[in-house]
Amino acid sequence: MYRYNPSESIFAGMTRAQKQQALTNAQQALLDLMSGEKGVTFSYTQGDGTRSVTYQQTSMSDLRMLIRQLQADLGVISRPRRPARFRW
Template sequence: MSNLTPSIFAGMSPTALQQALSNAQNALIELQTGAKGVTFSYTQGDGTRAVTYQQTDIAALTALIRQLQQELGIVCRARRPIRFVFR
């Protein structure tokens, strides 16, 4: 039975998919290394301001990366384990 459900990435060019994959991978790296801040405060002439960005869920970001890789046909599948047979 074939999967007839269209991908959520249908209509995107391979170049756009590759760019989205690159952006998602960079975001994951920044999130995991703590390079991406979530809340910033700063003082302006008329008072203190704060900006808060939504923190992305690592599991959701990882799932997005896998979807993009699958769409591009570059999903890495695990190899079968090597088994030794002694006779």
Template sequence: MFDPNSSLLAGALTRDQLTAALTTAQQAYLDLSSGAKGVSFSYAQGDGTRAVSYQQTDIAQLTAFIQLLQAQLGIVRRPRRTLRFRY
């Protein structure tokens, strides 16, 4: 059973901060799922070419983080268990 008093997010953050973090995480999930955010970019400049790379977030980790935030805020009672298939 999930206990918000002993979770990783207990204590330091206010409810407004947790809500803002949830909104940001959900937007990142939407951007990552839809392909709206790139990971690597290259461009040519007057003195040569440049490249910028960003770390790609693992969608499973992002989903787990969203579920933890939702549980901490009381939106869901506990995070959903991972689905495992048996053959």
């Protein structure tokens, strides 16, 4: 059986305060994406024509996984979600 060990986490070198700040930032980023506050492509007009800027969008599923991992490290949840395994 898999037992979650925070000392083996990818966040093992971070202080509790750093993990808490990272969790807050990740949760805010997810809220911004879900509410449409953060755009991905912006267009604007300058004197010599129209310009557009495109930013890479982080997927919501990636943010959710990051949030669960940080929550597990902080003890908010007991462990991150295990990968799905299929048995035949």
